[in-house]
Amino acid sequence: MATTTLKSTPEPIVVTDKCLIRPYALSDVEPLAEAANLPEIVAYMRNTFPHPYTIESSKFWVDFAMNADPMVNFIICTPDGTPAGGIGLTPRKDVDYRNWELGYWVAKDHWGKGIATSAAxxxxxxxxxxxxxxxxxxxxxxxxxxxxxxxxxxxxxxxxGVKRHAICKNGKVMDLVIFGLLRAEVEGLD
Structure with missing residues (x-):
């Protein structure tokens, strides 16, 4: 007797009117690779974000995100569940261990729809x-x-603030603008 495997998608950690944010699943590997493999996406990402963004790159990232402890990297999806980008945190160490970095990207097909703002x-x-x-x-x-x-x-x-000429991407030297959000600024806003 044959058994069928149900495709399960993890429950979202956040749901808004424009998007949902949930843990990655193995079923995200192919759509993630397709969405992330564009020069327009990688242009503003660190060099650790691969280009070309292959299926192997995507498998590595999904596995890394799914097995992290604590889990701090997630997929952004449209309300119907279509993968639309990624969002996550990079914990810091040493004296700034209570200051974490936010990073995100949204697939080009979903630009201009308010998804990045809603997700962030x-x-x-x-x-x-x-x-x-x-x-x-x-x-x-x-x-x-x-x-x-x-x-x-x-x-x-x-x-x-602006860190002048602080980064170099593809041979282009650029400033890095630092944005911050304090816990005290968001308490009671939910």
């Missing part, structure tokens, strides 16, 4: 609730990535 706001609130010792979230934005700067400003992050 809801996820930031989730992070402060989930990690009680967290005092602050920080995001570094490449100097000419005005879309991401607008997202963070809409969410309530403050542009705190």
């Amino acid at each position: 706001k809801a996820f930031s609130l989730w992070a402060f609730k989930q990690f009680p010792d967290l005092l602050r979230l920080e995001a570094g934005v490449f100097g000419d990535n005005t879309a991401s700067m607008k997202v963070l400003s809409r969410v309530g992050y403050t542009a705190e």
